[in-house]
Amino acid sequence: MNLKNIVKSLIDTFILAGEISIDLRKQGLIKKIKSDNTPVTNGDLEVNKIIIQKISEITPNIPIVSEETMDNKENDELNDFWLVDPIDGTFDYINNLDEFTINAGLIIDRKPVAGLINAPAKKRMFYSYGNNLAFELHNGKETRLGGLKSENQNSIKFVSYSNKLKPEIEKIYKRIGVEDHIKMKSSLKFCVVAAGEYDGYVAEPRACEWDIAAGHAILIHAGGTITDFDNNPVLYGKKNFKNPSLILKSKKLSNGWTIKNNINHYCISINLWIDIVRICKNLY
Numbered sequence: 001m002n003l004k005n006i007v008k009s010l011i012d013t014f015i016l017a018g019e020i021s022i023d024l025r026k027q028g029l030i031k032k033i034k035s036d037n038t039p040v041t042n043g044d045l046e047v048n049k050i051i052i053q054k055i056s057e058i059t060p061n062i063p064i065v066s067e068e069t070m071d072n073k074e075n076d077e078l079n080d081f082w083l084v085d086p087i088d089g090t091f092d093y094i095n096n097l098d099e100f101t102i103n104a105g106l107i108i109d110r111k112p113v114a115g116l117i118n119a120p121a122k123k124r125m126f127y128s129y130g131n132n133l134a135f136e137l138h139n140g141k142e143t144r145l146g147g148l149k150s151e152n153q154n155s156i157k158f159v160s161y162s163n164k165l166k167p168e169i170e171k172i173y174k175r176i177g178v179e180d181h182i183k184m185k186s187s188l189k190f191c192v193v194a195a196g197e198y199d200g201y202v203a204e205p206r207a208c209e210w211d212i213a214a215g216h217a218i219l220i221h222a223g224g225t226i227t228d229f230d231n232n233p234v235l236y237g238k239k240n241f242k243n244p245s246l247i248l249k250s251k252k253l254s255n256g257w258t259i260k261n262n263i264n265h266y267c268i269s270i271n272l273w274i275d276i277v278r279i280c281k282n283l284y
Contacts, residue, residue, distance in 0.1 A: 003106070003114045003129035006058055010104070010116055011127060011137065013054040017047045017102055018120025021087065029094060039090050044068055047102055048086035055082055055104065062106070065241065067210045078237040080108050083213035089186030098122050099185040105213025110235040115217030119188050126191045128221035134194055145194045145222035146251050156253070158200045159184040159192060169202045172229070172247065176200070190215025193250050194222035201248040204229075209241040223251030 021043045029041040048068045055064055059082070063072045066084040082104055087093050089100035098121035106114040116127045126145070128134035134145040158173065158181040165173065165181075173181070178200070184192070189201045190212070213236060216226050226234050229245040238244075 115214035
């Protein structure tokens with residue numbers, strides 16, 4: 001299976017689906033309430049049709065599980081399959097906000113091996129297909145993810161799904177040394193952590209596998225990590241496709257960066273410069 005070819009073959013379709021989602025929103029969305037009391041729009045359904053049709057053409061023998069269809073949702077023996085969320089962040093989509101995303105993650109042996117996420121209102125397209133092979137496509141330019149943003153080197157900043165943190169999440173923040181967090185919707189959270197713009201994300205069990213599979217692939221391929229609260233790996237194809245608790249860490253944190261390490265680094269650098277100055281004074 002050539003993951004690179006599969007992902008590259010889907011990028012244009014994701015960009016097109018994003019453009020269509022924006023156009024439909026401008027025309028006025030038709031909204032309904034599903035049986036689980038969550039909203040769905042004609043935009044969700046149209047994007048779902050476009051994405052599933054293309055995935056089916058490229059990988060006809062791999063089942064697809066989508067938030068917006070019932071196909072394969074009763075199958076509890078899936079090991080290799082796609083997880084699709086045509087519009088993650090429907091509230092933002094309906095309310096003319098910009099953090100909604102279009103998502104597809106490929107699961108092989110219950111683990112994510114490739115992912116695509118388009119945030120069309122932000123014009124940011126993310127994808128991955130292997131270790132150190134995570135990218136953002138912006139204005140036609142492909143940038144490899146996994147670097148450390150210069151403005152985010154000296155502190156630990158997280159994204160969260162709510163401004164009000166639950167006690168168990170506050171405890172984890174304290175343990176990690178999180179200094180600040182901002183609220184962010186949809187799977188865009190995974191992308192900004194993968195890009196090094198933020199350092200992590202924590203959530204108690206909530207949402208479903210199609211909400212996180214694509215972002216999971218992109219993050220780990222950018223050098224980050226994802227576990228549950230007990231440090232167990234996150235696997236897919238669970239009953240009802242429900243998520244466990246989640247701790248996302250950027251490449252920076254996954255490599256063992258801490259505030260203490262950073263302070264020590266600067267202390268060593270300062271001491272080195274002091275020694276150099278002393279040597280120069282002695283020479284002259």
